[in-house]
Amino acid sequence: MALVDKLGAALDSSGGGIILTSVDSLADWARGKSLWSMPMGTACCAMELIAASFSKFDFDRHGTFPRPDPRHVDVMIVAGTITRKMAPAVQRLYEQMADPKWVIAMGNCAVSGGIFYYDSYSVVRGVDELLPVDVYIAGCPPRPESMQDAVFQLREKIATESIAPGKTRPHEFLLPVPGASSGGGEAE
Amino acid sequence: MNINELREHLCGQYPDLCPLFSIEFGDGVLVVGCDKLHAAASDLKDLGFDRLGMLTAVDRDETFEMVYRLTSRSMSAGIFLKCHVPRENPITHSLNSLWPAANWQEREVYDLFGIVFKGHPDLRRILLPPEWVGHPLRKDYEDDRMVRRPDYI
Amino acid sequence: MTGFVGGAVYGLAGGLVIAVAALFGVWWERKVSARIQMRLGPTEIGPAGLFQTLADTIKLVLKEDITPRQVDRPLFRMAPLLVFTPIAMSLVVIPFAGGWVPLNTSVGMLFFVAVPSVSVIGVLLAGFSSGNTYATLGGLRGAAQMISYELPRTLSVLAMALLAGSLAPLEVMNRYEWWWTPATFIALIVYFISSIAELNRGPFDIPEAESELVAGYFADYSGIRWAIFMMSEYGGLVAASFFGAAIFMGGAQGLPGVFGVLLIFAKALVLITLMMLVKWTFPRFRSDQLLTLAWKVLTPMALVQLVIVGVILPWL
């Protein structure tokens, strides 16, 4: 648990509304604008992930750049098919990441197994069998622009998070999000 | 070199291999017994087939058909070498001593078909994890985690 | 100011300077590398993405600080500070303006070459205490590299001390004449290359080689502790550039007050940008090639420079 989470719990229990809100907005701003990614590129989607951070699409504009070390990153981008042999490695890398951490499932294989859903004896059908996924992007493979969209979607999700455990913050979404409560307040 | 010249060349050099030779889809095929496979491959290597292009197996119900594809750079030609391994006790000779290229490909066939290669230096699973049960490319392979595709075509 | 209060003030000021230097250094590096690579670099936060690194820093401070189970806890937690402190200390002998230096000591040059090299202990400890093969290899590589580049760096600074007849950086800067730069050009090159190597920056980034050791000696650090490593890298970059600008290029000499500060800043910025251009253009050395370069090329070059200075000296 990061120090800030302890702070959040303390502030929340003592009812420190204004301080909590300010710290929340600062934390969410910094976290959302600086999403360093761990490219977990296993298959075809990795090529589009590389393209997304290179010259034409340039993720760095949004403050997202790839770092291979799990300890230094905020979001793991699972790009490609995950097989049963690979699954423990993916899980371990996720565990090595420092909190707060997010996962983007890029491409049909990471979402559901995609073209290898049927008849395959070794494919994990979606990385959400292994990790909690925050944003799914469809496509086989998705275009680099979809990756940028995923980062923006994740920012919106981060904007609803609070450092107090179990709380959400009110946030006005750019697009209607199914299942998301835009009213804020206590989570279930 | 076209296929008929190849046949004549082969028959001239190795008369005992000649009756085993046939032509299928424009490719020369040589079907031998698995006990004579190593000798036949060695003969073909001397003949100029210096590359082992591909090595695989096909599940033919009763037997496993081993398929070797040899390529010759000097003749610009390819040839199939086939033998049948019994399903009950699938053991055959390794070609690792002739072509080191057989090393990984035989490990792959061992992994996916369960065919054991005598004389292989390092016969372990290669693609699947070591604790995997069964050999998936056999036609009778069953796996609970496998979802069969609905038959709508 | 002396005593505890003075130390505290200087320490805080040094830390602040390094923090600001790292913020802008990282931003500048991202912009420079982006321009080389036909990209834009950060654009979103602030003018030309200037405050991108601020967001990064806040995020890193708020991140979980992981201490893995297999590490040697006290050493692991101490190592970033052991790397950071010597580099922050080295700032005090740099003359940032004409006629002003935070700590005017007669052995300033010796202080500058000796003190930052203590951070090699931090690098070694960070690598060794992590209990991780990548980190161990990175720490060992870092130690070998930083120690061997001490010699050419010291020799190149020595040439300037010989020419100026003083070991105080302020004195050297004040006595600078324009023909010193062409006469000691070899020393400047040796200083430039060995400074890059001291800082473990590309093409000498073998201790943290991203494509080989993932992140090298700081592979297991996260959050604020990793940020301290990054800050020491950029602090060292700024210190080395300002020192080089002051010693080899005349620094703030000739202009009073704030104009002098601007002059030395401009000169240092040229050196910083050059270091970044080198990093983003050149492939990385292998460890043996790196040591060959240090012992067989740079050290003889620095010695030749000493001889040249020695020949010039009687004619002054």
Added chain:
Amino acid sequence: MTLDIKERSWTTGSDGTPVEELVVNVGPSHPSTHGVCRVIAHVDGEVVTKAEPVIGYLHRGIEKIVENRTYLQIVPITDRLDYVGSMYANWAYCRSVERLAGIRVPERAEYLRVITCELQRIASHMMSLGSTGADTGAATMFIYAFDVRERIVELFEELCGSRLTYNYVRPGGVSMDVPEGWFDDILSWTDAARNSISQMDRLFFGNFIARGRLKGIGVLSAKDAVGWGASGPVARGSGVNWDLRKHDTYSVYPRFDFDVPVGSNGDAYDRARCRLFECYESLRIVEQAIEQIEPGPFKADGIPRLLAPRPGDAYDHIESARGSLGIYLVSDGSPRPYRMKVRSPAFCNLALLPLLAEGHTLSDLVIVLGSLDPVFGEVDR
């Protein structure tokens, strides 16, 4: 399933005492393994004494999946084999199907296949050369190389609507004719491509550090290259002059004038140089093909939706960017193949890694791995 990382290993030193080796586990997710490969490297100081590649982290069981697909449904699956050069697997598969079903391909389709595959070769080699740069620490080289690749990907997108998985070559021809002005786009780009490639050449291979890093690393003898079944630039870098386009020619390749670059030392440098020069040759082939191509049908007539070739087996291979890529198909007369085997050049080339990496430093291990240019979609299938 466990990760099974063993970090302690004991060997016997020169004086007979037990010595603990450092075991460095590289991968399966490592910036320089070009995908999901794991190399267990036993190092003595920095020197690799034994490197054992562990593959299969991307084994999706494609050869089992296709046994339950019709012949046409398999084409998109072959795209996912070699995802850096999807066109090749398409083409190799279609050649095997055409051989099995006795389909004659119209000439225009053959030309279109040649043009797309040669563009694909440049794109694939750009990826390989760029990652050679990234492995040695020159990230900028990677981005310059990717810029050339990006232009080719745009051309393909214009042609068939997809950036990476094209599904363009189909049994009997290609899926669609070229859009208007596509050939002109290519011709107006080729000179710029030559300039970019030679710029990269000067930037990276003109640098003394890069030459020092690549020369003499991972030396492969011609005899080993043939014996281990190496093909493509890996074999040609060792002086084995064997290019299926020239020496076991197929399609309309005999009509083009091109050279096959062959190295002499068999080190990482020669392999990379072979790839670089092949890009120039591919541009030549593309220009000639666009000059020679004539209007006509782009797909053979009368191909049934549900192909059911007569029982038998067929093998056909093409020269992909990584070597000779072959597809072996067995038909039992039903609309689904009985067995498909992909003869993957990257798989055979990667088997050389323990041989080549031994005795080099850990820094060179990633260069040796990169110079073999494995694509794990194809290695693991």
